[in-house]
Amino acid sequence: MKLGRKILSALAATTLFVAGAAVAQDWQPDGDIKLQIGFGAGGSTDVMGRVLAQTIEEQTGWNVIAENKTGGGGMAMFTVISKMPANNNIIGLGVNMPVMINLVKRPDEVPFNLDSFDYVGTLSRAQLALIARADAPFDNLAEMVAYSKANDGVAVGFGAAPQKLLMEVVNKQDDAGFRFVSTEGEAETQKLLLGGQILAGYSAGTHVPYLESGDFKMIAVGNNARHDYAPDTQTFVEQGYNAYVDPYWFLAMTAGTDPAAVKAIAAAVDAAVNSDAVAEIVANAASSTPLNLGSDGTKKMLVEGLDNVRVLFAD
């Protein structure tokens, strides 16, 4: 039969093609890949996550769907991922600091630990800076402490717990008397700075255009190393306060995921993180550069970071 032969040869060709593709790439996802973003739509994590998903899709041909799973700075999403059966399709994108703080402060209430995940890699490190209005009467932490003591305290804006903790280290060491003004994030912190209601505050990148426009200046770097765009600003550690915060965006899957899947996904993420598209969005959304520590490096970063957070919280 002519038709039967045609079908047979088509089947054979398809088998050959699939086999060939399988040789070219060891692992292929079974269905869609879901990139769950632990923050709401419109924020910097959301934007970077969506571009990352798009880039992986373009580079691998997999179908990658980005979706927002908000709550507790990624805690809701990682809780669900830690509890689900191991799968090869769901990746969580979150920030290390909320996870580590909850693990240190409320270990009994958090239903997972660092072993509950297989780590895929990191996307970037946030560049946390303590900034002030350009006309503020201080340029570094020592001057800021002195000014605060002389003037009944300086109001400092913070948008997340680690930022406040870092400042409390200074408060404790030098009895500076800083007052803490909680904001809904760095956009609001900057509004209060521009309006003159607070004198200093934290920002993780969006302040850079204001440095150029001459509205803000940098007082200290919150990370463990100085920032590329402001090489003259010293870290808290360099200024004599033994504390730092290194917020990383990282990706993780449920523990027990097929190692071949983790390896293939980690490779796909690495290729995407090194692409121009991701570099551009990381620069625009976080004023930072892409940085992938890889599977093992990510776990190491979290384990060591946990010790650092314990130091920050030590009473």
Next chain:
Amino acid sequence: MVDVATILAGFGDAFTLWNLMFVLFGVVVGQFVGAVPGIGPVMAMAIAIPFTFGLDTLPAIAFLVGVNKGGLVGGAVPAVLMNTPGTPDAAATALDGYPLARKGKPLKATKMALFSSITGDTFSDIVLITVSAPLAILALRMGPVEVFALMIFAFAVLSGLIGNSLFKGIIAAALGLLAASIGADPEHYTPRLIFGHYEVYDGLPLASVAIGMLAISEILRRLSQIRGRMRPAIVVVETDDPNDKRVTWAEYWGCRYTMLRGASIGTVLGALPGIGSTAAAFMSYAATKAGSKEPETFGKGNLHGIAAAESANSAVVGANLIPLLTLGIPGSVGAALIISAFMIHGVQPGPLLFQDQGRLIYGLFGAMVLANFMNLWVGQLGLRFWIKVVSAPESMIFASALLLCIVGVSMATGGLFGVAVMLMFAALGYLMTAFGYSVVIFIIAFFLGPRFEISLSQSLAITNGDLTKIANYPIALVLLGLAVASFIWFLSRSKVDEADT
């Protein structure tokens, strides 16, 4: 300062056929998703952003602005026709829109909503295009202490909506504030009332509470009233008077002060990040009712009520772009999504945006003006379509609305947890309505609660815990004085009302 050539070039960019198509497409999509209960323009924008990756910056942003603006017009449709507002700001529109639609004049009610929405939107766009820079500087002067005073003023004005029983009103407001306190506290991040659910660590999902309380509880109430024969969800009464199907120029012009007041309230509140269109819509409504010579006609289909709510909530959206474009600070989730679209297209918002991207910004302004015109045309056509849709038997309409709400909330909140929260609040809303507690007061308190709390916490930190220092803040003092005055005024008016009846 941007030179005239850049401004003209920007407007020129906006008026290309390619851009026009995207604005039109955005408006159509926005009106559609706005009118379908459960999805809403913010959700639609979040979904649409990845599809704009491949576009140039201007068409991408113009499309999103079209969705946002179309959604405003569409959002009033279910509120007016079915009393099932998908967003809390449209709940203010439903107060008079739905009674008018019930009287057999759904076209008149929805057209009034359309016209006043576009009027308010255009007003705030003109303010944005002409005086955004000075207004942004004024907004910066509104620090936490001033915003705190403004919130107290808002609560005082809104007490005018409490209605017959002061106690029931206060209980509804207290319940709303209690629901708003769920989640981490703003100062120490201590989780409150979360019962181990990190999903509500940042507070209850807004979409679940709003749609559950406002839409689902109403749908349940209406479904429970269905007896015997099939009825259409809305009846269009055929009369000989063509004015029952349209808004006459005299009626529109008669609302000019109402719309001007609504648009001004919306523009001012929109320029301040984080307060939102719900407060604007209800403040405008309450102020209009208080200033009216016949306040007893409100809630019974008064065109001024529709005009007040729609002009204010639409004006907020244009004004939300004032802090966004001048300072890079988003005033709402919709504005945050526009910022993220800017970033994806390689534009970093901030203080240098006008200087670096003047042509793009004026292109965006052009697209906004275009979107307003298209909203009007598409709206005129769309309203007829929606009235045809809701003329279907109500069992069908409400069943599909229920389904859409579940799908929409599950999409907006990322899963079934949000749907469960929605159903819990639907039950609460049903019970509250049944026992005569105002769901609207609950929702307003719930939406203003978090901002109220964080402003209080910020004010305490800034004044070093000494609220007598408020004497150093003249704007705050004026606002507090206004709050006291309006509270006394509303109390005395409600006494007069009681004496009359």
